[in-house]
Amino acid sequence: MSQELPKFLKEKNLIPSEGIEINPDLVLLGTETAFDFGVLVSEVEKSGKFPQIFKFHVGDTGPKTPQPIIDVAIKALQDKQTKYGHFAGYPQVRENIAKHWTETRGIEIKKENVMLQPGGKPAIEMAIQALVKPGDKVIGTSPGYPIYESLGRFYSQDNFIPWFVRKDDGGFEFKVEDFEKILEENTGVKLLVVNTPQNPTGMVFGKDMLERIAQLVKKYKFMVLFDDIYDRIIFDGREHFSFLSIPGMQDYTINLNGFSKNFAMTGWRMGFIIAPEWVIEIFGKFAINKYTCVTRFNQIVAGTIFGDVELDGFKYESVAEKIKPIIEADFVEYEKKGKFVENCFKLLQPYVVPNEAQGAFYLFPNFEKVLELSYVKNDLNLKNEKEFSKWLLTDRGVATLAGRDFGDGGIGYIRFSYAEDREKHIIPGMKHVLKTVIELIEKSGETSPLKVEEVDDRVGEIEKKYFI
Numbered sequence: 001m002s003q004e005l006p007k008f009l010k011e012k013n014l015i016p017s018e019g020i021e022i023n024p025d026l027v028l029l030g031t032e033t034a035f036d037f038g039v040l041v042s043e044v045e046k047s048g049k050f051p052q053i054f055k056f057h058v059g060d061t062g063p064k065t066p067q068p069i070i071d072v073a074i075k076a077l078q079d080k081q082t083k084y085g086h087f088a089g090y091p092q093v094r095e096n097i098a099k100h101w102t103e104t105r106g107i108e109i110k111k112e113n114v115m116l117q118p119g120g121k122p123a124i125e126m127a128i129q130a131l132v133k134p135g136d137k138v139i140g141t142s143p144g145y146p147i148y149e150s151l152g153r154f155y156s157q158d159n160f161i162p163w164f165v166r167k168d169d170g171g172f173e174f175k176v177e178d179f180e181k182i183l184e185e186n187t188g189v190k191l192l193v194v195n196t197p198q199n200p201t202g203m204v205f206g207k208d209m210l211e212r213i214a215q216l217v218k219k220y221k222f223m224v225l226f227d228d229i230y231d232r233i234i235f236d237g238r239e240h241f242s243f244l245s246i247p248g249m250q251d252y253t254i255n256l257n258g259f260s261k262n263f264a265m266t267g268w269r270m271g272f273i274i275a276p277e278w279v280i281e282i283f284g285k286f287a288i289n290k291y292t293c294v295t296r297f298n299q300i301v302a303g304t305i306f307g308d309v310e311l312d313g314f315k316y317e318s319v320a321e322k323i324k325p326i327i328e329a330d331f332v333e334y335e336k337k338g339k340f341v342e343n344c345f346k347l348l349q350p351y352v353v354p355n356e357a358q359g360a361f362y363l364f365p366n367f368e369k370v371l372e373l374s375y376v377k378n379d380l381n382l383k384n385e386k387e388f389s390k391w392l393l394t395d396r397g398v399a400t401l402a403g404r405d406f407g408d409g410g411i412g413y414i415r416f417s418y419a420e421d422r423e424k425h426i427i428p429g430m431k432h433v434l435k436t437v438i439e440l441i442e443k444s445g446e447t448s449p450l451k452v453e454e455v456d457d458r459v460g461e462i463e464k465k466y467f468i
Helices: 024-028 033-047 067-078 091-105 121-131 146-156 176-185 207-220 277-290 296-304 320-346 374-379 385-396 422-443 452-467
Strands: 114-117 137-142 160-164 166-168 171-173 189-195 223-227 253-258 271-274 309-311 314-316 414-417
Touching (some): 033 385, 067 314, 091 271, 091 296, 114 277, 121 189, 121 223, 121 277, 146 160, 160 176, 176 189, 176 207, 189 207, 296 314, 320 422, 374 422, 385 414, 385 422, 422 452
Parallel strands (some): 137 160, 189 223, 223 253
Antiparallel strands (some): 114 271, 253 271
16 A cells, blocks of 8 residues: 655655555654754765855854863763663752742742753653644744644644744734634644744743733633743843743643753753643653653753752762853853844845844844845746755855744745854854855846945954954
8 A cells, every 4th residue: 555655754765664554644744954954064064165164054052061060970970870860850950940940930839840851852742742632733833943843743633733923024023913813713722832032033022922822821721832941042131031930820831941052051962841740740651651761960960050969879069150150151142143143134134134133042034035036046046045045055155044944934034043153153154144145136136235345344343343
């Protein structure tokens, strides 16, 4: 019997063994393109075609893990802390996290509300598995982190509903009115996924918006997966506001957070959730069935980021005060780089229209007018921002991610991550990007708002403003 194969198998001409049928819902499973695209980036890099690839594609952190954190891990390994760990997280580790969340969110969080996980993604899958049966609906922002839609479609059998962003002169806004209309028109909504500061736009959802969403939660009764893993990387004096802080929302919130972004620990795969005890109980059963536990030495490290830890007769002192100046310097650098990239792109308006750098380490500029240029459409034969992004890499040595990789709400946009090193990637890379776009404008017979020979000086002025 013939069956439809998922795109990721067809692209590599991989056919299931004779007589074997696979889950037909696999056609709904998406991916996080940064990793697949990273393979192509490595191939172009190894080819030697360019002296350097300017890397704006990765959602990884530019800074390295602070040394005090690494020292705890080394000590834990030297103490032979290598056996199984607690499936939900050792009580003292969870207590340390709960205490920090109580202080920063202004509500009482108990250790029973905390669970460690290997990264942030398990929480996305577990939330959907726990709440959504085939035919139920999941709502997520578009553009948004692609795994929300991927897993949402897979487990709901294609019942993921995008909450599309409103676009205005390069700016973005998710209208609560649009979300409310989705709720009015659909039954069986079980989960909303919200991410702030947001990937891929870097936008921050404010208190008023989240309180309006909370009113709809009370009315329609659905759970919210609140992903604030970039909660400390926020600019212009803004303050992060947690959905948990809204009265009554603790009962309806699964708060995804972790150590990857704030503490430059992406490869450690350490995350956690704050949730009602009944959710923790379900997730605990999932954990035992899926991965057993977070590694013991990682649990110790997680605990010391917020307080002292004692385990099996060994004591590990808190690193909170030691790492504070290190990570705060990282956050300042992210803000400077974000404002730098934003203001560089403003030099090319209206051809490239940047949004405001508000948080995380992403900018999501509109490239629609560049894609409409005659030279781009007719000579280069590039049909959309996906093809343009690939051309930027293979023909100009600039790695970025296409907006549609983050949902249909991102069509016509390109995500620029400014996490990488300032001197090696961000400053010279932006000069190269501006010169490339100017070339495309001029080859189309149009007048660029900036000349190639002006780029170095104009970018230099912005560099002085933010870095010198």
